[in-house]
Amino acid sequence: MQRHSLARSAYELIAEGGFEHLRTREVAARAGVNVATLHYYFPTKEDLVRAVMERLDQEFAAAYDPAAAAGPESSSPLEELRTDLADGLYQTRVSPQTWVVWFELVMRSLRDASVRAPVQEALAHWRAHIEAYLVAGVQQGIFRADLDIQAASAGLVALINGSALQVLSDPGAFPAARLAAEVERRLAPEMPLS
Amino acid sequence: MQRHSLARSAYELIAEGGFEHLRTREVAARAGVNVATLHYYFPTKEDLVRAVMERLDQEFAAAYDPAAAAGPESSSPLEELRTDLADGLYQTRVSPQTWVVWFELVMRSLRDASVRAPVQEALAHWRAHIEAYLVAGVQQGIFRADLDIQAASAGLVALINGSALQVLSDPGAFPAARLAAEVERRLAPEMPLS
Amino acid sequence: MQRHSLARSAYELIAEGGFEHLRTREVAARAGVNVATLHYYFPTKEDLVRAVMERLDQEFAAAYDPAAAAGPESSSPLEELRTDLADGLYQTRVSPQTWVVWFELVMRSLRDASVRAPVQEALAHWRAHIEAYLVAGVQQGIFRADLDIQAASAGLVALINGSALQVLSDPGAFPAARLAAEVERRLAPEMPLS
Amino acid sequence: MQRHSLARSAYELIAEGGFEHLRTREVAARAGVNVATLHYYFPTKEDLVRAVMERLDQEFAAAYDPAAAAGPESSSPLEELRTDLADGLYQTRVSPQTWVVWFELVMRSLRDASVRAPVQEALAHWRAHIEAYLVAGVQQGIFRADLDIQAASAGLVALINGSALQVLSDPGAFPAARLAAEVERRLAPEMPLS
DNA sequence: GATGAATGAGCATTCATTCAT
DNA sequence: AATGAATGAATGCTCATTCAT
Numbered sequence: 001m002q003r004h005s006l007a008r009s010a011y012e013l014i015a016e017g018g019f020e021h022l023r024t025r026e027v028a029a030r031a032g033v034n035v036a037t038l039h040y041y042f043p044t045k046e047d048l049v050r051a052v053m054e055r056l057d058q059e060f061a062a063a064y065d066p067a068a069a070a071g072p073e074s075s076s077p078l079e080e081l082r083t084d085l086a087d088g089l090y091q092t093r094v095s096p097q098t099w100v101v102w103f104e105l106v107m108r109s110l111r112d113a114s115v116r117a118p119v120q121e122a123l124a125h126w127r128a129h130i131e132a133y134l135v136a137g138v139q140q141g142i143f144r145a146d147l148d149i150q151a152a153s154a155g156l157v158a159l160i161n162g163s164a165l166q167v168l169s170d171p172g173a174f175p176a177a178r179l180a181a182e183v184e185r186r187l188a189p190e191m192p193l194s
Numbered sequence: 195m196q197r198h199s200l201a202r203s204a205y206e207l208i209a210e211g212g213f214e215h216l217r218t219r220e221v222a223a224r225a226g227v228n229v230a231t232l233h234y235y236f237p238t239k240e241d242l243v244r245a246v247m248e249r250l251d252q253e254f255a256a257a258y259d260p261a262a263a264a265g266p267e268s269s270s271p272l273e274e275l276r277t278d279l280a281d282g283l284y285q286t287r288v289s290p291q292t293w294v295v296w297f298e299l300v301m302r303s304l305r306d307a308s309v310r311a312p313v314q315e316a317l318a319h320w321r322a323h324i325e326a327y328l329v330a331g332v333q334q335g336i337f338r339a340d341l342d343i344q345a346a347s348a349g350l351v352a353l354i355n356g357s358a359l360q361v362l363s364d365p366g367a368f369p370a371a372r373l374a375a376e377v378e379r380r381l382a383p384e385m386p387l388s
Numbered sequence: 389m390q391r392h393s394l395a396r397s398a399y400e401l402i403a404e405g406g407f408e409h410l411r412t413r414e415v416a417a418r419a420g421v422n423v424a425t426l427h428y429y430f431p432t433k434e435d436l437v438r439a440v441m442e443r444l445d446q447e448f449a450a451a452y453d454p455a456a457a458a459g460p461e462s463s464s465p466l467e468e469l470r471t472d473l474a475d476g477l478y479q480t481r482v483s484p485q486t487w488v489v490w491f492e493l494v495m496r497s498l499r500d501a502s503v504r505a506p507v508q509e510a511l512a513h514w515r516a517h518i519e520a521y522l523v524a525g526v527q528q529g530i531f532r533a534d535l536d537i538q539a540a541s542a543g544l545v546a547l548i549n550g551s552a553l554q555v556l557s558d559p560g561a562f563p564a565a566r567l568a569a570e571v572e573r574r575l576a577p578e579m580p581l582s
Numbered sequence: 583m584q585r586h587s588l589a590r591s592a593y594e595l596i597a598e599g600g601f602e603h604l605r606t607r608e609v610a611a612r613a614g615v616n617v618a619t620l621h622y623y624f625p626t627k628e629d630l631v632r633a634v635m636e637r638l639d640q641e642f643a644a645a646y647d648p649a650a651a652a653g654p655e656s657s658s659p660l661e662e663l664r665t666d667l668a669d670g671l672y673q674t675r676v677s678p679q680t681w682v683v684w685f686e687l688v689m690r691s692l693r694d695a696s697v698r699a700p701v702q703e704a705l706a707h708w709r710a711h712i713e714a715y716l717v718a719g720v721q722q723g724i725f726r727a728d729l730d731i732q733a734a735s736a737g738l739v740a741l742i743n744g745s746a747l748q749v750l751s752d753p754g755a756f757p758a759a760r761l762a763a764e765v766e767r768r769l770a771p772e773m774p775l776s
Numbered sequence: 777g778a779t780g781a782a783t784g785a786g787c788a789t790t791c792a793t794t795c796a797t
Numbered sequence: 798a799a800t801g802a803a804t805g806a807a808t809g810c811t812c813a814t815t816c817a818t
Contacts, residue, residue: 002802018301020214024788034804039789041802103301106363107212110294120364146379151372158356158373165355166348169300170314178345179352185340186380196777218813228779230815235777239813390798406689408602412792422800427793488692494751495600495685508752534767539760542748546761549747550740557688558702566733567740573728574768584781606809616783621810623781783815790808797800 003041005031007051014052015097018104024048046114053105053118059098060122063087077137078184081156084130085183088160089176092167099164127153143187152187159183197235199225201245208246209291213298218242240308247299247312253292254316257281271331272378275350278324279377282354283370286361293358321347331381338383346381353377391429393419395439402440403485407492412436434502441493441506447486448510451475465525466572469544472518473571476548477564480555487552515541525575532577540575547571585623587613589633596634597679600686606630628696635687635700641680642704645669659719660766663738666712667765670742671758674749681746709735719769726771734769741765 009030013022024045028038042048075083092099109119130153137143167174203224207216218239222232236242269277286293303313324347331337361368397418401410412433416426430436463471480487497507518541525531555562591612595604606627610620624630657665674681691701712735719725749756 017305018213020212020302023786025786035788036790036805037803040804043789045788100301100304103297106359107294107297107301108214110362111211111215116363120367123360123363124367148372148376151369151376154360154369155353155357155373155376158360159349159353160356161359162352162354162356163349165300165359166317166352168304169310169317173314173318175342175345175348178342179349182342182345182349190384217811229813230780231778233814237814405693406602407600408690409693411790423792424794424801425799428798428800431793433792488689491685491689494747495682495689496602498682498750499599499603504751508755511748511751512755536757536760536764539757539764542757543741543745543761543764546744546748547737547741548744550742550744551737553688553743553747554705554736554740556692557698557705561702561706563730563733563736566730567737570730570733570737578772605807607807617809618784618811619782622783625810627809779816779818781816781818783813785812787811788809791806792804794804795800795802797802 002031002033002037003051006033006038006041006048007055010048011052011055011101012097014104015100018100019049019108046112049108049112050114052101053115056098056101056105057118057122060125076142077133077140078142080133081130081137081184081187082180084156084160085163085180088164089167089174089180092164093171096168099168103165103168123157126157130156137187141189144189147187156183196225196227196231197245200227200232200235200242201249204242205246205249205295206291208298209294212294213243213302240306243302243306244308246295247309250292250295250299251312251316254319270336271327271334272336274327275324275331275378275381276374278350278354279357279374282358283361283368283374286358287365290362293362297359297362317351320351324350335383337381341381350377390419390421390425391439394421394426394429394436395443398436399440399443399489400485402492403488406488407437407496434500437496437500438502438506440489441503444486444489444493445506445510448513464530465521465528466530468521469518469525469572469575470568472544472548473551473568476552477555477562477568480552481559484556487556491553491556511545514545518544529577531575535575544571584613584615584619585633588615588620588623588630589637592630593634593637593683594679596686597682600682601631601690604631628694631690631694632696634683635697638680638683638687639700639704642707658724659715659722660724662715663712663719663766663769664762666738666742667745667762670746671749671756671762674746675753678750681750685747685750705739708739712738723771725769729769738765 006027010022010027013026013030022045024038025035027048028035031038038048042051088099105115106119109116127150131149134143134147134149134152138145138147138149163174163176163179167176200221204216204221207220207224216239218232219229221242222229225232232242236245282293299309300313303310321344325343328337328341328343328347332339332341332343357368357370357373361370394415398410398415401414401418410433412426413423415436416423419426426436430439476487493503494507497504515538519537522531522535522537522541526533526535526537551562551564551567555564588609592604592609595608595612604627606620607617609630610617613620620630624633670681687697688701691698709732713731716725716729716731716735716738720727720729720731745756745758745761749758
């Protein structure tokens with residue numbers, strides 16, 4: 001339990017102040033233990049960071065993995081898209097923590113080899129998840145037939161991340177609802193004119 | 195000159211190691227001066243960071259401000275869109291420095307009030323710049339008439355940023371060319387069927 | 389058995405790294421038990437050190453105490469001298485462990501009251517042992533008659549220790565065989581000139 | 583000046599408590615400066631230890647190098663021998679500091695490569711110094727003609743070190759004066775009987 | 777303007793020791 | 798007897814900042 005408590009505390013503190021201000025003493029204090037106890041579970045600060053990355057992975061897994069689509073045909077491709085978009089466009093406002101930690105980890109992955117792989121993996125999973133329902137959506141005629149699925153899924157990941165970044169930076173200035181509608185319109189098949 | 199040299203050194207070091215590893219001594223050393231000299235020009239580290247933000251603003255201004263579109267009709271809306279997309283999709287690979295510093299500053303702006311305003315302003319300018327050529331493009335029939343210009347410009351900023359993030363993280367895995375084509379296709383007016 | 393195993397581990401680790409690098413955790417690990425178990429047998433580190441001193445005492449006792457001269461007239465005074473010299477001059481090269489631990493303990497005895505007495509006692513025993521065979525040797529005409537027995541025995545202890553220190557420091561540079569011969573020559577009675 | 587002051591403080595603290603208890607904070611405090619100042623002059627603790635070794639080298643150089651024999655024929659070989667013996671037999675009692683630091687460095691040299699060379703060099707110089715006056719003394723008929731000069735000088739270094747160790751450990755128990763006399767007697771040429 | 781020297785506050789990590797089980 | 802978990806008090810070292818020159 002202590003391990004989880006410490007990883008959670010680290011997670012929260014990264015969300016609040018970024019890696020730059022992450023202090024082992026604060027993590028331990030928030031978890032209600034001695035600094036030495038923290039090092040009993042995580043010999044180095046890097047080990048702690050890895051644990052935070054794992055926590056995030058689990059959050060992602062719970063949100064994007066097939067297991068999440070529990071019920072059979074529980075959600076249509078369109079609903080899945082809406083959920084994903086909502087995550088970056090609205091959810092960011094409600095609970096920005098996950099997004100802040102995510103961006104911190106992405107930036108850190110550029111230099112720290114021990115988080116590079118998990119970050120890249122997370123991005124790949126994300127894209128694969130989107131790809132899956134885009135394919136289904138195209139087959140069902142919900143999305144345009146001329147979509148370049150792989151490009152579109154990479155683009156949607158980019159759109160969601162970039163939107164989250166903007167919402168984080170200036171929540172009031174981002175036209176979330178209108179962008180969501182616009183994206184749907186661009187992916188929807190052309191209405192027959194006649 | 196000393197000021198610029200110091201700000202440039204700080205900029206480079208942030209690009210290389212993020213804020214987390216930015217050390218006044220290293221900045222001074224790279225600029226070829228004593229740490230005390232650095233503090234003569236920038237009393238606190240925060241002042242130095244602000245100077246880096248200003249440098250970035252200038253880079254952006256040179257790229258996105260009306261002044262950049264020097265000659266009249268020097269570029270069509272479509273060319274401007276391509277330039278912008280290329281910046282996030284290809285340029286990131288060639289010179290990732292600017293993007294790394296940009297993301298570092300965005301993340302820092304979430305806590306540091308002194309960079310919040312410039313970051314938000316940069317995002318607003320960016321959107322306004324895109325909006326301008328989207329409007330022109332729609333008028334010229336280059337882009338779809340049913341575009342929600344404001345949503346689309348916010349979305350394009352998001353797309354470019356999110357793409358840059360992915361390219362930074364895993365350059366080989368991003369289908370840049372195909373995404374650029376897909377975006378153009380989605381913004382282009384529908385071909386008449388007959 | 390656990391006690392002995394722990395004391396032996398401590399002894400080995402002191403031989404390898406000196407007191408400076410002696411860690412209770414390593415001692416326990418080498419003995420194959422938990423740190424807490426070590427503290428069950430030796431409440432404090434100092435207790436452990438005392439046990440190491442006792443181990444060394446036993447090694448010395450086995451080598452220098454009358455009990456060692458098991459058989460009657462098992463060895464002549466000259467042979468005993470040669471054995472003692474060999475210990476410092478040659479044995480140091482073969483198994484430096486005992487000597488390293490011994491010197492570590494001597495140095496520590498200068499500040500730690502709990503090892504001072506055993507160290508002084510060991511030195512006294514050593515001298516007494518040498519004194520005994522010097523007396524016998526003089527009586528048997530093997531050693532010079534004008535020897536100041538007490539000074540000579542103190543001097544031999546010094547010589548052996550000082551030699552061991554040099555051999556430890558730079559084994560190749562010490563003329564062990566020639567020094568052994570020289571000492572014997574100096575202690576032997578003067579040859580009649582005529 | 584600060585450098586010297588810090589090295590001197592370290593020297594004193596090693597003399598008082600050995601390497602085991604050497605703390606950068608205490609060294610700085612005794613020198614009257616901040617710990618950070620210590621690290622300004624000596625980036626690592628090891629650098630500080632090296633400086634202590636250099637101090638000791640200088641003390642030795644002042645005592646044993648030819649420069650010390652300032653005046654021409656200022657001292658006879660016998661006087662030089664007496665001075666050397668006195669250093670280990672009596673001086674140890676008066677100012678044990680140098681000897682404690684010396685032994686600490688010898689022990690440390692067994693594991694720390696950065697002090698190994700200076701220690702071995704110091705021992706070599708010492709022996710060379712003794713060798714020089716033993717040669718002179720033999721030529722002048724002050725010492726026995728059948729001396730194995732190299733063995734004898736190595737033996738005298740051993741004797742002096744071993745004596746110092748015993749004096750350090752138990753000053754009252756060491757028959758310094760009688761040992762000095764005994765050594766002189768053993769090195770003196772045989773009196774003609776007739 | 778520029779610098780060498782100096783520092784306070786802090787940082788990750790270590791270590792002998794304790795204690796409930 | 799033995800151990801996993803926990804801790805207080807360091808410990809070497811770092812860093813932004815200051816100041817006399």
